[in-house]
Amino acid sequence: QSVLTQPPSASGTPGQRVTISCSGSNSNIGSNTVDWYQQLPGTAPKLLIYRNNQRPSGVPTDRFSGSKSGTSASLAISGLQSVDEANYYCAVWDDSLNGRVFGGGTKLTVL
Amino acid sequence: QVQLQESGPGQVKPSETLSLTCTVSDGPISTYYWSWVRQSPVKGLEWIGYIHYTGSAKYNPSLKSRVTMSVDPSKNQFSLRLSSVTASDTAVYYCARGIYEKWEFDSWGRGTLVTVSS
Numbered sequence A: 001q002s003v004l005t006q007p008p009s010a011s012g013t014p015g016q017r018v019t020i021s022c023s024g025s026n027s028n029i030g031s032n033t034v035d036w037y038q039q040l041p042g043t044a045p046k047l048l049i050y051r052n053n054q055r056p057s058g059v060p061t062d063r064f065s066g067s068k069s070g071t072s073a074s075l076a077i078s079g080l081q082s083v084d085e086a087n088y089y090c091a092v093w094d095d096s097l098n099g100r101v102f103g104g105g106t107k108l109t110v111l
Numbered sequence B: 001q002v003q004l005q006e007s008g009p010g011q012v013k014p015s016e017t018l019s020l021t022c023t024v025s026d027g028p029i030s031t032y033y034w035s036w037v038r039q040s041p042v043k044g045l046e047w048i049g050y051i052h053y054t055g056s057a058k059y060n061p062s063l064k065s066r067v068t069m070s071v072d073p074s075k076n077q078f079s080l081r082l083s084s085v086t087a088s089d090t091a092v093y094y095c096a097r098g099i100y101e102k103w104e105f106d107s108w109g110r111g112t113l114v115t116v117s118s
Helices: none
Strands: A009-012 A018-023 A034-039 A046-049 A064-069 A072-077 A086-094 A099-102 A106-110 B003-007 B018-025 B033-040 B044-052 B057-059 B067-072 B077-082 B091-098 B105-108 B112-116
Touching: A009 A018, A018 A086, A018 A106, A034 A064, A034 A072, A046 A064, A046 B105, A072 A086, A086 B044, A099 B044, B003 B091, B003 B105, B018 B033, B018 B091, B018 B112, B033 B105, B044 B067, B044 B077, B044 B091, B057 B067, B077 B091
Parallel strands: A009 A106
Antiparallel strands: A018 A072, A034 A046, A034 A086, A064 A072, A086 A099, A086 A106, B003 B018, B018 B077, B033 B044, B033 B091, B044 B057, B067 B077, B091 B105, B091 B112
8 A cells, every 4th residue: 555646547549638646645745846757668767757847858848747736746648649658656755754655656558 | 877777686585685786877976865666566666765975874664674775985886785585575676866865766777676585
């Protein structure tokens, strides 16, 4: 049972916009910044969004965005492409656990 | 672009100690926080802990009694030791870099599978 709750799966058709949620508590999302990782099959996680809504260089600005409100965060993917099929994880520091925690991951399928 | 590479035995016997090293290349080991993260089908992604280049460390409370991390700035390496392993420690182990203890991991190693089996 993860400290952060994500839907196990999400799907969309090419060109659509999908949103993946990440629910936490006051001790983690409510107090610290959230990051998102994309993990393609057989590869290491890759930083997609950091500090709630910042994109590393190389991540398309018009397709991936992050937001946070209270104890929840969201990742939005616009203009869905087949290459976006991957697992997506949210992560944050938890002040109560005094450590970093991850969501259980969301498997995104492009139909 | 910094590169991280995990190395160590791919199989460890139950009750023994798992030892891994992460070599950092094309970038300094100083000023950063260096973490170990593992991933298994059962537990998903799990943060094991971090070590700062100064040697200060913080561990996941659920693993704290079995984990030791160390850093060798002269070799641009940091290491993980996990004692008294069981089958539930079987996972892909990643090393990762953070700028600040509470912030994101901006670079990851490719990961190494460690299987606990006799």
